[in-house]
Amino acid sequence: xxxxxxxxxxxxxxxxxxxxxxxxxxxxxxxxxxxxxxxxxxxxxxxxxxxxxxxxxxxxxxxxxxxxxxxxxxxxxxxxxxxxxxxxxxxxxxxxxxxxxxxxxxxxxxxxxxxxxxxxxxxxxxxxxxxxxxxxxxxxxxxxxxxxxxxxxxxxxxxxxxxxxxxxxxxxxxxxxxxxxxxxxxxxxxxxxxxxxxxxxxxxxxxxxxxxxxxxxxxxxxxxxxxxxxxxxxxxxxxxxxxxxxxxxxxxxxxxxxxxxxxxxxxxxxxxxxxxxxxxxxxxxxxxxxxxxxx
Amino acid sequence: xxxxxxxxxxxxxxxxxxxxxxxxxxxxxxxxxxxxxxxxxxxxxxxxxxxxxxxxxxxxxxxxxxxxxxxxxxxxxxxxxxxxxxxxxxxxxxxxxxxxxxxxxxxxxxxxxxxxxxxxxxxxxxxxxxxxxxxxxxxxxxxxxxxxxxxxxxxxxxxxxxxxxxxxxxxxxxxxxxxxxxxxxxxxxxxxxxxxxxxxxxxxxxxxxxxxxxxxxxxxxxxxxxxxxxxxxxxxxxxxxxxxxxxxxxxxxxxxxxxxxxxxxxxxxxxxxxxxxxxxxxxxxxxxxxxxxxxxxxxxxxxxxxxxxxxxxxxxxxxxxx
Numbered sequence: 268x269x270x271x272x273x274x275x276x277x278x279x280x281x282x283x284x285x286x287x288x289x290x291x292x293x294x295x296x297x298x299x300x301x302x303x304x305x306x307x308x309x310x311x312x313x314x315x316x317x318x319x320x321x322x323x324x325x326x327x328x329x330x331x332x333x334x335x336x337x338x339x340x341x342x343x344x345x346x347x348x349x350x351x352x353x354x355x356x357x358x359x360x361x362x363x364x365x366x367x368x369x370x371x372x373x374x375x376x377x378x379x380x381x382x383x384x385x386x387x388x389x390x391x392x393x394x395x396x397x398x399x400x401x402x403x404x405x406x407x408x409x410x411x412x413x414x415x416x417x418x419x420x421x422x423x424x425x426x427x428x429x430x431x432x433x434x435x436x437x438x439x440x441x442x443x444x445x446x447x448x449x450x451x452x453x454x455x456x457x458x459x460x461x462x463x464x465x466x467x468x469x470x471x472x473x474x475x476x477x478x479x480x481x482x483x484x485x486x487x488x489x490x491x492x493x494x495x496x497x498x499x500x501x502x503x504x505x506x507x508x509x510x511x512x513x514x515x516x517x518x519x520x521x522x523x524x525x526x527x528x529x530x531x532x533x534x535x536x537x538x539x540x541x542x543x544x545x546x547x548x549x550x551x552x553x554x555x556x557x558x559x560x561x562x
Numbered sequence: 563x564x565x566x567x568x569x570x571x572x573x574x575x576x577x578x579x580x581x582x583x584x585x586x587x588x589x590x591x592x593x594x595x596x597x598x599x600x601x602x603x604x605x606x607x608x609x610x611x612x613x614x615x616x617x618x619x620x621x622x623x624x625x626x627x628x629x630x631x632x633x634x635x636x637x638x639x640x641x642x643x644x645x646x647x648x649x650x651x652x653x654x655x656x657x658x659x660x661x662x663x664x665x666x667x668x669x670x671x672x673x674x675x676x677x678x679x680x681x682x683x684x685x686x687x688x689x690x691x692x693x694x695x696x697x698x699x700x701x702x703x704x705x706x707x708x709x710x711x712x713x714x715x716x717x718x719x720x721x722x723x724x725x726x727x728x729x730x731x732x733x734x735x736x737x738x739x740x741x742x743x744x745x746x747x748x749x750x751x752x753x754x755x756x757x758x759x760x761x762x763x764x765x766x767x768x769x770x771x772x773x774x775x776x777x778x779x780x781x782x783x784x785x786x787x788x789x790x791x792x793x794x795x796x797x798x799x800x801x802x803x804x805x806x807x808x809x810x811x812x813x814x815x816x817x818x819x820x821x822x823x824x825x826x827x828x829x830x831x832x833x834x835x836x837x838x839x840x841x842x843x844x845x846x847x848x849x850x851x852x853x854x855x856x857x858x859x860x861x862x863x864x865x866x867x868x869x870x871x872x873x874x875x876x877x878x879x880x881x882x883x884x
Contacts, residue, residue, distance in 0.1 A: 289632035290662040298661040305654035306647070364647060372612060372645040373655075373702055376637075377662045379611045379628040560613035 290378045295387040298378075303391050308360055313399045316353025316440075320346040320403035324410030332414035339415035339422045340429045343407050344518050347436040350403045351514070354396050354444035355468060359460050361392050362451020362552075371561055381556045385452060389445060389549065396444030400437040407436075428520045435517030435534055439541075442514055443468070446545045452552035467544075468511040475502050500528030507532065513540035563588055563741055564609060564710060569618035571604050571765075578604040580765035581618070586743045586758075588709070591736045593756030593773075594745040597854050601765035602745045603641070606714050609743075610639050622710055634663045634706030640713045643695035645702075648688025652679055652698050655687060660705055669705065677701040678727075692719030700728070710741040717751055729755040753777075753846040763854045776849045786817040786825050789838035796834040803828060813837070 290298075303309055324346035331337055365371040378384050408424070415422045424433065447464050454460040479502035506512055507529035516537025532540060564586040571579040579601040586592035596602050607613045609620040611627035622630065622637050630636045646655050656670045674683050677697040682690065687698060696719055703711055711732070717725045732742045732755055746752050752759055753773050761769040761776070769776055790796050793815055797807045805820040817825055822841050829836045 288635055288663055289630075291664075294662050294664055298658045301654060301658040301661055302647070302650070305651065305658065306649045308649065364649075368647045368649075369642060369644040370647040370650075370655075372641050373639075373659060375612055376610045376627075376639045376641070377634050377659050379630070379633055560607075562607065562613060 290380070290383070292383055292387065295378055295383050296390055299384070299387045299391040300394075303361055303388075303395060306364070309357065309395065312353050312357045312360070313395075313402070316350045316357075316399055317402045317406045319353065320350040321406035321410045322346070323349050324407040325413065328411045328414035332418055337414075337418055337420065339411045339418075339420055340424065340426065340432075342411050342414070343429070344432060344436055346407050346410060347403060347440065347518070348515070351440055351443040352465070352469070353403075354399055354440045355447040355464055356461065357395070357399070358392050358444040358447020358449075359451040359457065359464050360447075361388065362448040362453075363455055363457040363460050364451075366455035367457050375561055381561070382553055385549075385553055385556055388452070389448060392444050392448045393441055396441035397437065399444070400440035403440060404433055404437060428522075431521070431534060432518050435519075435538075438538065439514040439517055442541055442545060445549070446510060446541075449545055449547075449549035449552055453548045453555060467509065472506045472509050472511050475506050478502075499530065503528035504530060508540055510541055510544035513537045513544065517541065563624070564592075564620070564622050564712070564743055565624075566605065566609065566620045567618055569605065569608060569620055570616045571601070571608055571613065572616045578765055579608070579615075582762060582765065582767055583618075584760045584767060584770050586710075586741050586760075588741045589736055589739050590757040591732050591742045591744060591755055593752035593759040594743055594762075595749060595752055595759055595850065596745075596747065596762040596768075598747060600762050600854075602747075602762065603714055604765075605762075606641060606712055606743075606745065609712060610637065610641070612641075632663055632706070634659070634665070634708065636706075636708055636710060638703030638706060638708035638711045638713075640696075640699035640703045640716060642714060643692060643699050643718070646687040646695065646698060649686055651686050652683045652690075652701075655698065656701060656705060659702060663706055665705060669707075673701040673704045676704060693721055693724050696720055697724070700731070708740070710743075711735060712743045714745050715747070716744060717746065717748070725751070749846045749850040759846075761850065761853055768853045773846060776853075777846050779849050784818065785842040786820060786822050787814065787838070787840050787842050788817060788825055788829070788836060789814045790829060791835040791837065793834075795832050796829055799828045799832040799834070800825065816842070 324342055327345035328339060328342035331342060332339075365374055374384060375381055408422070411422060424430065446468075447460075450464045450467075451457070451460040454463065479500075507516075513532060514537065516532050517534045519534065521534050566585070567583050569579050569582045570577065582601070582605060584592075594602055594605070604613070605620075608615050609622065609627060619626070621627075625636075627633065627637065650658070652674070653670065656673065657667065660666070660670050674680055677700055679694065679697055679701060682694055687695065690698065696716060700713065700716060703713065713732070716732075717728050720728060729751075732744055736742050736757070744752070744756065756773060758772055759769065759776055760767070769779075771779075787810070788796065790813055793809065793813050797809070797815055800807050800815070800817055800820065803820060803824065805824075806818040808816045808818075810816050822839060826836065826839055829839075
């Protein structure tokens, strides 16, 4: 009888210690951090995102440096607008990666509280997105400098609404990463998730605008009279409320106003709408994770 | 200790596991045996909380898996060799999972050494052979030095060295007082390393016994095989003793309901020259085939002819494949 008694005493000792040896939230974050950083795809996407930001900004600034009213800071967002594809794709890949490969079995047996895995992953993707965004911003500034120097125009990053543009761009890139993660975690398969994410952010707005133009036909008759009261156009409104445009509004001048025919969300409003777009699939992914089997 | 009680798992109209109960005890290796699609993997996924049972319970150490305070220290799990991201190196994979429980780098290196993965530890898991993938899966299971191990088909794809190694490993783990649940569809594999065998078919329990008990249950157990120069004479003599005699090829008789000694004595009395005389041992393989004959999900054509239609009525309500 000594053996079982010894065994249960050992088991009891383990139970007491177990609480401190189990998966705490910081530990799960550390685990997810290791996972994301140990994949080559993360590094590659980060590099491509930053390089694209530099190249596009450089070309755009060079092209417009001949204009008489050239403002180097106005070229800053050009590359960043394309860089958001990078962080969006990064997020989708992190979201679907474990489901695509079966690694989720190991993860969810180590951490049966699946929501804490999703929360930890969101934190990690947000941090990685913020780091990539910071590097992309530096790359954009470096991309503008040659053109600015050639015209001897100083680049002032603190002037006017430039700080807001920089912060907005960083939040846009970061947010796109989390949006990708949310869609990836919800759909779990890479191709559908990638398709939906890219369609939602980039394809649908363009398609909607084109479709409405096709339906309306080319503008005929006298140009509409400018009035203070702008009539809301459903297509423009829908486009303005889509995540791509809502996020973009964070990077634009608060005084600039919105697109014609759409409500002006303003940078903060745009951020809130964008945030809602992130939250929706993230919560849905959490509900699916918590209430359904993972197989 | 793993306790499965009246466990049922349905997917829509398909019943994968049907009222299954069994216990895997500490200090023993429990073999979990069944044809493909019998519900082994489903049962294991329910035990480790990846899936919820439709009815019944599955507990580890008296607790639902989801309630375990430190799962890696309580249960080591290897469900599928493909539970690793192919783009990650073995070290990083182990490190990431170790971090969920604050397990240090030293333990990671330890399990790498235990599973013989030193030379490939820095290679990405996607480049691994099936055997190395299995070793990595076992290394993951051992990370937390758990009291209970659940291994799904751990010898699949291993070379003979690896098979021997897994066998020794599970024996050692059980000898240390741990609970080991090991699934396989290879019965002879389990015969060599399991103390008890739980056999399921179509989600139902077919047998839960020691390996020896199951072997003894085999129809052939206790059959005497005799080859003689005059089979007819001997057969008549044995029938007169009340034994069952079945001719098996030229000069060979299979005799049931008697002993080797009596067959020898009978041959002596009737003057039949005995060329060979032996007892046929039942094998786990045979016992297993007999037990699962009714519940094999995927019959080949030969299988259908042997035991297809006649048994289909019995097992029809249990449902289709998964």
